[in-house]
Amino acid sequence: MINGTQIQCENTFSSSTSIEPGYFCESLLPELELQEDHFLSTTPSPKDNPSSSNHFHKKLNHNACERDRRKKLNSLYLSLRMLLPESERSKKMGIPVTVSRVLKYIPELQKQVEKMTKKKQQLLVKGSQRQKHNSTSKDHCIDSLVVTATCLTDKEVMVNICILSKRADRTSLIKYLEILEGEGLKLINASTTSAPLGERTFYNLHFELTNH
Known part of the structure; x- marks a missing residue:
C-alpha cells in the first residue's frame, strides 16, 4: 500500500507540475535549514540505535558543508557583480543576468584597454620626438x-x-x-x-x- 502511494504521488507530480528553471536552487535552501533545525532539536539519546546516530551526524555534516558551499558561491557571484559598472548592476539582479552581463562586458573592457594602450604608445612617441627637437634647438640658441x-x-x-x-x-x-x-x-x-x-x-x- 505504501509503495502504491509513492508511485501515485510521483505520477501526480510529473503530470500536473511544471518545474521552472532555478526551482531547486531556490527551494532546497529552506528545506535544508528546516531539516537542520529538526535534527538540532532531536538529539539522540544513548538508548537510540547507533546506526541512527551516525546517520544523524552525517546529515548535520552534509548540511553544514552545503551551507558553506552556497555562502562561497554567493560571495563569488557578488564579487563578479561588483566588477560591472555601477549603471549595469542592481541589488535585485539574479545570477543568470549577472553572468550574462559580465560575459558581454569583458570584450568591451578588452577593447577599451587596447585603445588606451595604443594611445599611450602614440603619446610616448610624440613625447620622445618633442624631447629630441627641444634638445636640438637648445644646441643652436642662447639660453x-x-x-x-x-x-x-x-x-x-x-x-x-x-x-x-x-x-x-x-x-x-x-x-x-x-x-x-x-x-x-x-x-x-x-x-x-x-x-x-x-x-x-x-x-x-x-x-x-x-x-x-
Whole structure:
C-alpha cells in the first residue's frame, strides 16, 4: 500500500507540475535549514540505535558543508557583480543576468584597454620626438644673455656680455657688434674668455662714442 502511494504521488507530480528553471536552487535552501533545525532539536539519546546516530551526524555534516558551499558561491557571484559598472548592476539582479552581463562586458573592457594602450604608445612617441627637437634647438640658441656697461670717460664705455650657452660662436659676437655700432659706438678693443665647462662665454668690448 505504501509503495502504491509513492508511485501515485510521483505520477501526480510529473503530470500536473511544471518545474521552472532555478526551482531547486531556490527551494532546497529552506528545506535544508528546516531539516537542520529538526535534527538540532532531536538529539539522540544513548538508548537510540547507533546506526541512527551516525546517520544523524552525517546529515548535520552534509548540511553544514552545503551551507558553506552556497555562502562561497554567493560571495563569488557578488564579487563578479561588483566588477560591472555601477549603471549595469542592481541589488535585485539574479545570477543568470549577472553572468550574462559580465560575459558581454569583458570584450568591451578588452577593447577599451587596447585603445588606451595604443594611445599611450602614440603619446610616448610624440613625447620622445618633442624631447629630441627641444634638445636640438637648445644646441643652436642662447639660453641666457647678461649685458653690463660701464662708462670710463665721457666718450668711452666698457660693455661686458655674458652668454650662457653650450655653443657661442663668432656669429653671435658679430651680431652684437653690429647692434652696438648702430647705436653710435666704435669698437676699440675686444677680448673673449670662456668658463671651464664651456657653457659660459664672456665678451669684454671697449667702445668709443662717435658723433653721428
